[in-house]
Amino acid sequence: MPRIAYFGPQGTFTEQAARTFGDADLVAVETVPLVLAAVRSGEVDSGCVPIENSVGGAVTATMDALAEDEPLIAVAECVLPVRFSILVRPGTRAEDVKTVASHPHALTQVHDWIAANLPNATPVASTSTSSAAVLVQDGEFDAAVCAPVAVTHYSLETLATDVADVDNAVTRFLLVSRPTRVPEPTGADRTSLAVVIAHAEPGSLASTLSELALRGINLTRIESRPLRGQIGEYRFYLDLDGHIGEERVAGALAALHRNSNQVRFLGSYPKADQSPSVPSAKNTDDDYQAARDWVRRMREGR
Ligand SMILES: O=C(O)C(=O)C[C@]1(C(=O)O)C=C[C@@H](O)C=C1
Numbered sequence: 001m002p003r004i005a006y007f008g009p010q011g012t013f014t015e016q017a018a019r020t021f022g023d024a025d026l027v028a029v030e031t032v033p034l035v036l037a038a039v040r041s042g043e044v045d046s047g048c049v050p051i052e053n054s055v056g057g058a059v060t061a062t063m064d065a066l067a068e069d070e071p072l073i074a075v076a077e078c079v080l081p082v083r084f085s086i087l088v089r090p091g092t093r094a095e096d097v098k099t100v101a102s103h104p105h106a107l108t109q110v111h112d113w114i115a116a117n118l119p120n121a122t123p124v125a126s127t128s129t130s131s132a133a134v135l136v137q138d139g140e141f142d143a144a145v146c147a148p149v150a151v152t153h154y155s156l157e158t159l160a161t162d163v164a165d166v167d168n169a170v171t172r173f174l175l176v177s178r179p180t181r182v183p184e185p186t187g188a189d190r191t192s193l194a195v196v197i198a199h200a201e202p203g204s205l206a207s208t209l210s211e212l213a214l215r216g217i218n219l220t221r222i223e224s225r226p227l228r229g230q231i232g233e234y235r236f237y238l239d240l241d242g243h244i245g246e247e248r249v250a251g252a253l254a255a256l257h258r259n260s261n262q263v264r265f266l267g268s269y270p271k272a273d274q275s276p277s278v279p280s281a282k283n284t285d286d287d288y289q290a291a292r293d294w295v296r297r298m299r300e301g302r
Pocket of ligand 1: 007
């Protein structure tokens with residue numbers, strides 16, 4: 001059975017995401033960088049980590065850890081709806097709650113609910129939703145904002161459930177592995193990249209994006225993170241509709257490799273929503289093949 005490390009401890013949303021990737025031995029790991037370290041060292045076959053939330057945005061710990069050290073690639077993704085339970089030690093009433101702990105993304109998603117329902121509580125950041133449950137169990141904080149399933153793992157009770165400021169909030173998770181043959185194109189794929197471009201060169205981001213636009217490739221996400229050196233130096237994370245096995249995507253990646261300071265391929269994998277990645281007119285593999293055949297005929301004088 002494959003071994004999958006996930007951002008734990010037991011009962012996180014990330015554990016629920018890991019369970020969607022099929023039968024596996026699941027290994028709870030304390031932080032996102034440590035999940036990725038376990039994959040890089042070969043201790044596990046793959047790792048499940050959150051990448052973005054529809055309310056709180058990018059999970060920066062994941063983005064930074066994917067761009068550093070030995071390369072890893074995403075081989076699958078999963079999108080889960082996010083609604084929370086508030087867990088407390090048995091007998092705690094809402095008015096007793098002075099501190100409420102959780103992952104910063106979870107706190108962002110229940111900010112208004114806490115203000116309205118736990119008026120005496122100060123929010124406190126923890127490494128994950130379930131690590132907050134552990135801290136409440138240990139008596140360090142009064143309440144934890146958790147995945148509903150967390151109550152089955154800890155000696156706590158549910159003070160409130162189905163808590164969310166924003167209906168339909170979702171988190172996207174990635175299953176990452178050491179570089180391996182990418183999954184075959186399915187016709188509904190996403191490709192992820194991290195690109196470092198010339199910071200001082202006017203138009204360098206525009207020309208990077210032009211390589212995609214020229215080939216009719218839809219950009220589905222762009223984020224930047226500082227390179228941790230000078231102010232003004234960033235790494236750009238791009239998600240594209242399409243698969244490295246398609247001519248248009250392979251052509252764009254090759255152009256970025258020529259023109260950027262650094263490109264890290266972060267995987268081509270099936271999209272969770274299975275929405276088709278349809279090449280625009282004149283950008284199918286057949287169009288590229290026909291164009292190459294024409295160039296060959298011209299070279300050969302045929
Ligand atoms: O702490 C967890 O339970 C996680 O899986 C992390 C995470 C996140 O990073 O966004 C996942 C989903 C929720 O939005 C809150 C926290």
